[in-house]
Amino acid sequence: MxxxxxxxxxxxxxxxxxxxxxxxxxxxxxxxxxxxxxxxxxxxxxxxxxxxxxxxxxxxxxxxxxxxxxxxxxxxxxxxxxxxxxxxxxxxxxxxxxxxxxxxxxxxxxxxxxxxxxxxxxxxxxxxxxxxxxxxxxxxxxxxxxxxxxxxxxxxxxxxxxxxxxxxxxxxxxxEPVRACKGQKACGFDWGVEYLGTVTHENGEHYAIENPRYYRDSKESLLPMQQAVSRKKRGSNRWKRACKVLTQARAKVARQRHHDHHQLSHDLAKEYTLFATEKLTIRNMTRTAKGTLDKPGKMVKQKSGLNREILDTAPAKLLAMIHYKVEETGGEFVEIPTRKAKPSQRCPACWEVVKKTLSERTHQCDCGCTMPRDAASGLVAIKWALGLGGNSPNAGHSAKPLLSVA
Ligand SMILES: [Zn+2]
Incomplete structure (x- = not known):
């Protein structure tokens, strides 16, 4: 139970x-x-x-x-x-x-x-x-x-x-939660900064998940409220009122985020029986304005405080929801060890490690494989999870049955 x-x-x-x-x-x-x-x-x-x-x-x-x-x-x-x-x-x-x-x-x-x-x-x-x-x-x-x-x-x-x-x-x-999964597909997921992330299918098809609307809206609406608080004398009545307004607005953002996460994780779990993504570490889960190491953000200084507030705890919570919902359908949630798999550096076609600088947004390999960086990274995650990495360090890795839907 x-x-x-x-x-x-x-x-x-x-x-x-x-x-x-x-x-x-x-x-x-x-x-x-x-x-x-x-x-x-x-x-x-x-x-x-x-x-x-x-x-x-x-x-x-x-x-x-x-x-x-x-x-x-x-x-x-x-x-x-x-x-x-x-x-x-x-x-x-x-x-x-x-x-x-x-x-x-x-x-x-x-x-x-x-x-x-x-x-x-x-x-x-x-x-x-x-x-x-x-x-x-x-x-x-x-x-x-x-x-x-x-x-x-x-x-x-x-x-x-x-x-x-x-x-x-x-x-x-x-x-005893049991729900149905309609799809029979595997996907790899990679976090983004300007958007929430990229979902990649086994055949290399991919699509981006937009940052939810509350995120874009709250960026604009919270900032003046924060400024209003900092302009006022600490402890004064005006300060208290401004704090209250800010607290309520933040709580609203948190509720919207929670709701959005439920919706998104539900949709993903309905579609995919295997969901593969990099294991979250402090470094790649802190989606501050700096972005991740791989995906630096723009206007870092202006955004950092706000982004931290809106996004910091979000990735772990969203992944946790996806995890349990995928498992409720009988599917599988696979976390890829970043250091071993190197999804952002590896070529999903020939499995060689192709070093990329931070600004390179496209994966381009001598073997002829060219695709957007995030999609390539997601594809490596799927292949790793399925044990399809060719002569990879993961060769022989026994993937559990992919289509284990009851
Ligand atoms: Zn290659």
Whole structure:
């Protein structure tokens, strides 16, 4: 059984929203009180207090503070568990000889979520097609949720998150994802800078994937917002307002990127049973304005800050999505060892290493093979993955069956 996280946006009514905030505040206070109890107990007795002890005192808290009775007991236990986890992680790191920070008291602004798991008192019921659903919490009511599950499964835990004045639900489900792959093709993929990347087929056909629109748009829209922040006096009200605008715009870019990645990885997984690409390293995954070593960018200085923000974490996340989606169809995701395979330097036809300078955008070999650099690199990746490298160092490399679609 696999676990998947599905994110929904919640649409509570005004009064539900107030009750959610009140719940969040109670969870925050419970968290801090439980932390205080652990500290006091240790001071007085020299012993640490366990989750089970604290769970027992929950009964007392609920008796003394009737407002806690409004929250289902299972849900309050999750907050105690969260503190317990924080302590376990702390001691784990101490054991390893690291110097972790002691679990901290949290202000309401640093306490943005509560979790729900098993038990009773809450339920999330997705609609039959996996699109949207309803979250019910005792004491708060039924709240509309919008979002889409790619794979339906058994709801295990969920987290209610308050972010930028809006409410979200992150549901963890257990499922057995299976999806169909229509195509029977292999492809090689290579990152680009001015565009997202190039997909190459076995026969050398290739096409570029454009940088998604949010990327082009956000370049223009984020820059003035960043400038607005830096022009204002740090800590001033105007500065705070400008920061808020920037934060929200960044969050939007992140959401768009996430959505785009799902779409793109879905499309690729539907089409290809074998997806081969260079193994990501720090050097080739940092798609800053400098570009990769092979593909230097233009206007480096002007773009670097912005690009870093938009792109830095993107390649790894996109590849991870492609990886699991390709495998869900029964296909194969192959990472090519860059140093051994040298995809950007090798000729896909005769397999000789043909040194290219950074600015050479075309692969041209004495054997007569001429093609765009990125396509050549993708073709080397496919051949490597399939063990078709001729007299290559990879000769005899046993490629797993290409068409392993169930
Ligand atoms: Zn050649």
């Amino acid at each position: 696999d676990k998947r996280k599905i994110n929904y946006k919640l649409y509570p009514s005004q009064s539900q929203s107030e009750r959610l905030l009140e719940s969040l505040r109670l969870h925050q206070q419970l968290y801090n009180a439980a932390l205080q109890e652990r500290i006091d107990c240790y001071r007085k007795t020299g012993k640490s207090i366990s989750y089970n002890d604290q769970q027992a005192s929950l009964t007392q808290i609920r008796a003394d503070h009737p407002e806690y009775k409004a929250i289902p007991v299972y849900i309050t236990r999750m907050t105690l568990r969260r503190l317990d986890k924080a302590f376990k992680a702390f001691f784990e790191r101490v054991k390893k000889g690291q110097a972790p920070g002691f679990p901290r008291f949290r202000s309401l602004s640093r306490f943005s979520s509560f979790e729900m798991c098993g038990g009773s008192g809450w339920a999330f019921i997705p609609e039959a097609n996996g699109k949207h659903g309803r979250l019910s919490i005792n004491g708060i009511g039924r709240i509309k949720a919008r979002g889409k599950a790619r794979t339906l499964g058994k709801v295990k835990t969920s987290q209610v998150i308050h972010k930028h004045g809006q409410w979200f639900l992150s549901v963890t489900v257990e499922c």
